[in-house]
Amino acid sequence: xxxxTLMFLLIATITIAGSLIxxxxxYVVHSVFGLMLALLGVAGFYVLLGAxxxxxxxxxxxxxxxxxxYLFGIMLTPPDRAERNVKLIVFCSLPAVAGAMYLIGSAxxxxxxxxxGKELPPPPGKHLIHQVGHxxxxxxxxxxxxxxxSVLLLVVLVGAVYIARRRWEASE
Amino acid sequence: MYYDFLNVAVLALGGLGFVYVNLLIFSLIRPNKPSKLKLxxxxxxxxxxxxxxxxxxxxxxxxxxxxxxxxxxxxxxxPWSVAFRDLGMIARVEGLIFILILFVGLIYVWVRGDLDWVxxxxxxxxxRLGPTAEEEAMLLRMQVEQALSEASALRTVEEGESSTxxxx
Numbered sequence: 075x076x077x078x079t080l081m082f083l084l085i086a087t088i089t090i091a092g093s094l095i096x097x098x099x100x101y102v103v104h105s106v107f108g109l110m111l112a113l114l115g116v117a118g119f120y121v122l123l124g125a126x127x128x129x130x131x132x133x134x135x136x137x138x139x140x141x142x143x144y145l146f147g148i149m150l151t152p153p154d155r156a157e158r159n160v161k162l163i164v165f166c167s168l169p170a171v172a173g174a175m176y177l178i179g180s181a182x183x184x185x186x187x188x189x190x191g192k193e194l195p196p197p198p199g200k201h202l203i204h205q206v207g208h209x210x211x212x213x214x215x216x217x218x219x220x221x222x223x224s225v226l227l228l229v230v231l232v233g234a235v236y237i238a239r240r241r242w243e244a245s246e
Numbered sequence: 247m248y249y250d251f252l253n254v255a256v257l258a259l260g261g262l263g264f265v266y267v268n269l270l271i272f273s274l275i276r277p278n279k280p281s282k283l284k285l286x287x288x289x290x291x292x293x294x295x296x297x298x299x300x301x302x303x304x305x306x307x308x309x310x311x312x313x314x315x316x317x318x319x320x321x322x323x324x325p326w327s328v329a330f331r332d333l334g335m336i337a338r339v340e341g342l343i344f345i346l347i348l349f350v351g352l353i354y355v356w357v358r359g360d361l362d363w364v365x366x367x368x369x370x371x372x373x374r375l376g377p378t379a380e381e382e383a384m385l386l387r388m389q390v391e392q393a394l395s396e397a398s399a400l401r402t403v404e405e406g407e408s409s410t411x412x413x414x
Contacts, residue, residue: 139317149302207329224347231315231351238308
């Protein structure tokens with residue numbers, strides 16, 4: 075067993091353990107920390123696949139940003155409404171369907187039906203992030219998308235803050 | 247590329263190891279005599295009561311939302327920061343445009359008061375955290391008046407005592 079396989083097994087263990095903590099933990103806050111473990115594991119997968127920019131983005135955005143948002147979202151829920159009062163069958167059916175679809179899809183992908191090759195691409199020698207940066211700034215490639223992303227973020231910022239403020243005023 | 251992330255992994259493992267190995271060593275050699283007072287949440291502070299699950303202020307959430315947006319901005323600027331040196335002036339201008347568009351958003355939330363902690367969101371209506379200046383002045387006046395009346399009462403008692411002594 076080479077080092078890469080060993081690393082993969084280690085990261086897979088971390089990811090699965092984090093997901094199981096997220097699912098089975100009794101406290102919602104513990105679930106969030108389990109989710110942090112799982113997301114860090116996913117970042118590890120990106121590293122193994124040679125996608126350094128994705129790995130860094132995963133950590134900066136998901137572990138650093140989205141999880142903080144989840145934590146505040148949980149802290150904002152009133153304690154008396156913390157219990158899940160959705161029926162268990164409704165609560166479980168949607169994730170079950172999503173999980174079944176994922177399982178079928180990944181099984182077919184492993185057979186090589188949907189993906190061109192079973193083998194992973196070799197890790198790039200140079201940093202991938204250089205290529206990403208160059209394609210962002212090249213006007214023949216993704217420059218417009220790059221600037222539009224800024225506009226999109228602006229719209230999201232204004233919209234999200236507006237909705238949050240309205241809810242705040244309603245709760246007052 | 248793996249080599250760079252190996253550096254990260256070594257640093258992370260070193261940090262984790264520094265914490266947990268030390269905790270393990272000290273848990274082996276320290277004496278263990280727990281008591282009820284020692285195990286309380288704040289040993290020499292106020293006694294904790296109620297659940298720690300209190301409902302947080304909505305403002306935390308909107309600040310977290312704003313943080314997330316600028317976090318994403320950092321994620322976009324990261325490849326730009328690696329590449330812009332090779333591409334000359336035009337790349338700098340492109341990055342500047344990106345930042346300026348989001349700067350409009352920052353100005354918006356700033357002006358609308360979403361970054362203010364004390365003020366309410368709605369129409370500059372401030373949440374009062376304490377008494378206003380007028381109420382404070384009135385409170386002070388009442389205290390002064392009370393002190394004056396107490397002092398005068400004390401004086402009449404003393405005068406009365408001294409007069410009775412004189413007659414005796």
